[in-house]
Amino acid sequence: MGRSPCCDKATVKKGQWSPDEDAKLKSYIEQHGTCGSWIALPQKIGLKRCGKSCRLRWLNYLRPNIKHGGFSQEEDDIICSLYVSIGSRWSVMASQLPGRTDNDIKNYWNTRLKKKLFGERPKEPPHSRRASACRQKQEAKGDDNGDWREQPALVYPPDHVMGSSYGGPLVVPSSTLPRQQICDDDDDDGDLNGLAWSSLLGTPGGQALQDPSGFSIELDEVLGFNQANLEESNVTAESEKMNWNEVSPLLYSDPVIKGCEGMQQSLPQEQMTCNYDLI
DNA sequence: AATACATACAACCGCATGTTG
DNA sequence: CCAACATGCGGTTGTATGTAT
Incomplete structure (x- = not known):
């Protein structure tokens, strides 16, 4: 029924x-x-x-203080970088852009920014809550065929991020701040692909974290590690703790991430904190 | 001027999640 | 614990407006 x-x-x-x-x-x-x-x-x-x-x-x-249209370059940059890092979580983006609604951002993305950032590429990364839920269901059923990993953006970031017209800073969601510590997540996969999102917060053992909307995520999904850089580095699963400066060169989007400091400074302090609960 | 097509955006729909009894 | 309900979210659609032919 x-x-x-x-x-x-x-x-x-x-x-x-x-x-x-x-x-x-x-x-x-x-x-x-x-x-x-x-x-x-x-x-x-x-x-x-x-x-x-x-x-x-x-x-x-x-609602009072709603802004319509006229997105600034800075807002463009924030939306683009958030999309690259967290996918189509419009409400999260809206929380970073005072006066903007999730619907507004979604429309703006679908009609303009998507073309600007991705050109006409048909597929987009499966970072939505729904995509994640689908993936978890597939995995639970044991029939995960890996298709969800085929999606672009973070799988092929040089093409999507570096090769695009977008040159703004990549803003890692505010919940990841501060980034002083990163640690391995004990999944024994021998590399950093299992690094948990939570690790950015320095939580012990890389426990998975869940954000307020119920979305758990792993760091490699968010940022995408550059395997070539990783293999050349000294970083291994035994490297239990690293700081952000050690890790950032291993990410596909490193040059963009390095521009993040300016963005942090431009964001109000209250937007840089977010409470996450342990699962 | 009329028509076709493209674009922007408001609104709807269905699903997931949270809350309550 | 569970079912029913309310809310929030993201995907999609419908429509008004602009532009090209």
């Missing part, structure tokens, strides 16, 4: 919002808030809209 719909599709109005509807919604929320339930909100206001639709309209359009 499927889940029941959140509203009566037959009586709910769809499509563009009228100025009158906007005014009603804005006025009510500014005075009363959402009263803890988006589902009940439209009835209280007298709107024939789905609660989800009201929520979306408020968050993406009516």
Whole structure:
């Protein structure tokens, strides 16, 4: 049995919002808030809209301090670099760009930045929560055929990152700061590919971390190690702890990462911290 | 001027996750 | 612990607008 719909599709109005509807919604929320339930909100206001639709309209359009259009070069850089590092996690990106919504960033990416960064390449990296979930399901079922690893971006970063018109800094998600320590993750694979995302935080044993949206990730998925550099280096699984300067040359995107310092300085301090919970 | 096509963006949909009883 | 429900998220679609022919 499927889940029941959140509203009566037959009586709910769809499509563009009228100025009158906007005014009603804005006025009510500014005075009363959402009263803890988006589902009940439209009835209280007298709107024939789905609660989800009201929520979306408020968050993406009516909410105060929302910026529309006119993305700056700095915002372009942040979006591009975040996409390279974390994939299509628009809400995370939105949290790094005050006044921007996930929907706005997503639209901007899909219509402009994607072409700018990737050209016409059809495939994109599977970094979304959903892609990760699919991968975990496949792995759990034992039928992981490795297809998800075939996706570009981090698998072939010289082509996508270095060869693109994008030359901005790569911003590692703020949750990885500070980066003083990196350690091996004990998965005995003999190289650094198993380095856990969590290791950037210096957590012991490379325990997997989970971010607030439930997405766990490994460092090699985020950054992509340059195997050639790795093989030439002295870094092995026995190198239990390294600092960022030792590790960064092993990454495909090293020259870009080195530009990260400037970006860190440009970000407000409050955007550079994020609480992650151990699984 | 009319039409076709391209682009931008608002909004919808379905799924995953969190919360509550 | 589990089911039902609410919310959040990302993918996708629909439509208004702009541009080319």
